[in-house]
Amino acid sequence: MQTAWERVRQLQTEDVTVYGKILGKTLRGALVKIEGLRGFIRTYVDKHREELVVGEELPLKIIEVREEYDSLTLLHCAVSIRIRQLEVGQIVSGTIRRIRDYGVYVDIGDLYALLPTSKIFYPSVDHPNQLFKINDHIKAIIVKLDHENGRVVLGTC
Structure with a gap:
């Protein structure tokens, strides 16, 4: 197990794309196996969450390795790439997909x-x-990017 944890830390450091097969779905993501370890794909920012299929293999980026909690957190590669293309202050167009009392979720591409x-x-x-x-359909400005957790926060223009 120690070798597997060292390997995933190395893969994260090198920003390598890994492939994981979906073992099961949860309300907030999906479970996968990477290097013999169970990992969790964060999908609350991923507009393709409903399309995830158990048994499907996905390209993933490792965003957090916490051996002490037996925790490996990943993002779908398309989401990781899309977030890296964005900048704070950038105006984006999107479509409102969910409305909650704390805010609205806007589809701005792959997330x-x-x-x-x-x-x-x-x-x-x-x-x-x-x-x-x-x-x-709305236009908004990016006010915060959290590459590590795959989050984008918008503000009205």
């Missing part, structure tokens, strides 16, 4: 970005559904 309620600059709005509807 979902979050437009939090705190970044919606309309003072008379109590809930995002007063302003937005599913499938609305």
